[in-house]
Amino acid sequence: MVSPKDLVLITGATGHVGSWTLVQLLREGYRVRAAVRSHAKAAAVLARPQIQALNPGHRLSFIIVPDITVPGAYDNAVEGATHIIHIASPLASGGNGVPLSQHDAHFIQPAVRGTISLLEAANLGGTVRRVVITSSFIALVPMDELTGRRKRDPSKPVSPNDRIPFAPGPYESEFAAYAASKVAALHHAEAWMERERPPFDVVHLHPGFVLGRNDTATTAGQAMQGTNSVVLALLLGKRFGPYAGATVHASDVARAHVSALDPTVLGNQSYILSQSARWNDAIAIAKREFPEAIKTKLLVTGGSVKTTPLPIDASLTEETFGFKFASYEDQVINVVEHFLELRLRKKTGVQMVSSSAPKKQRVVVNVSAIAC
Numbered sequence: 001m002v003s004p005k006d007l008v009l010i011t012g013a014t015g016h017v018g019s020w021t022l023v024q025l026l027r028e029g030y031r032v033r034a035a036v037r038s039h040a041k042a043a044a045v046l047a048r049p050q051i052q053a054l055n056p057g058h059r060l061s062f063i064i065v066p067d068i069t070v071p072g073a074y075d076n077a078v079e080g081a082t083h084i085i086h087i088a089s090p091l092a093s094g095g096n097g098v099p100l101s102q103h104d105a106h107f108i109q110p111a112v113r114g115t116i117s118l119l120e121a122a123n124l125g126g127t128v129r130r131v132v133i134t135s136s137f138i139a140l141v142p143m144d145e146l147t148g149r150r151k152r153d154p155s156k157p158v159s160p161n162d163r164i165p166f167a168p169g170p171y172e173s174e175f176a177a178y179a180a181s182k183v184a185a186l187h188h189a190e191a192w193m194e195r196e197r198p199p200f201d202v203v204h205l206h207p208g209f210v211l212g213r214n215d216t217a218t219t220a221g222q223a224m225q226g227t228n229s230v231v232l233a234l235l236l237g238k239r240f241g242p243y244a245g246a247t248v249h250a251s252d253v254a255r256a257h258v259s260a261l262d263p264t265v266l267g268n269q270s271y272i273l274s275q276s277a278r279w280n281d282a283i284a285i286a287k288r289e290f291p292e293a294i295k296t297k298l299l300v301t302g303g304s305v306k307t308t309p310l311p312i313d314a315s316l317t318e319e320t321f322g323f324k325f326a327s328y329e330d331q332v333i334n335v336v337e338h339f340l341e342l343r344l345r346k347k348t349g350v351q352m353v354s355s356s357a358p359k360k361q362r363v364v365v366n367v368s369a370i371a372c
Contacts, residue, residue, distance in 0.1 A: 008030050008031070008082070008084070009077055009083070010022060010087065013036065014037075015216065017087055017250060019045075019048070021257045022060075023051070023254070026051070027054065031060075032060050033061050033081065046060075063076065068110060068113070075121045075125075083130050083261045085131075085258075087257075088114060089182075092107075092173075100169075103169050103170065104169055108184050111185040116192055123198045133203070133205070134205055134207070137158070138178075139164070139185075140158055140163070141244070143167070148306075152311065157310075158310055161270065163186075167180055203268075203270075206270055206273060206274070208273065209246060209247045210250050211231060211328075212251055212334045217342065220339055220342040220343050228335045231279070232336070233303065234282055234305045235286050242307065243279060243305060245278055245279065245307040245308060247275065248275065250334075252323070252325050256317070265321070271316060271320060272317055273317060275328070278328075281328060281329075286299050299336070
């Protein structure tokens, strides 16, 4: 049960996962303080129809943290907070926008320093009972297995207790540097907890490729950013890959983040948020669910994304949080509906507010910013 004294500090609320999580927190009655980089970012969050529909009033406040890497970045932000959800982390652009020589400064250092700075601030603040950190599925799987260069033993599924060594750069791609940043942040956080023994515990969540409408996107072009772009680029005829067949609906990721605040959920533990999927199944789903878009060639069926199959053991997550993951079909439908909605809005000027939920709960190649 949510107490009126509970105050959740959230980072990364301006992003895809963060926006879903913020909405979930407000729906469940939490008071929330969002750490954002600027007043403009705060205004953008408040302007979202999904936030305005909840009329959060005094339950939603903001604090400006312009640089998460500086010492003491979060010291003021944690004041009076009982819980922290730490989502903010640098993302890969999907191309080669960050020079190889800057991978460490752009990915590794912000991920590690931001996480440790938050843990140190929580320890100094003295009121925090739990910290939930958004890690990643890719922090648990060697890069060779993610890319399919080495096949994983089917009898040894990826488990939440798996750990892999941190590999220092140089890195072959932004994605490899991003993956290394998640490994490094996890290692440093666990080492810090073991060394400092603070009065709070930590839950690490490891989502796969997060799919679901992105309410921070207001144009079809913006909808093509992030992990949703894998599905959309496929349905726009692009052929690329391989990508690991590990996906999760954004709504499930948000629910898990908020549920992880419950003290009955075991702390100092990792939980996988993912299930196996085949990327190209999106074509059959689109043909069945969006025949008119196929007919008018808003979507096409000639694309292909090679899937790297990976066995996954997410049973601990399902047992602990008490829900089954939304299907890959629900994930694809939610992504494509939003994309088509934005295309329609461009033509008609009509704006629709989504329930931001999987199909079963609804009332009604430039692959950029790849992250999981």
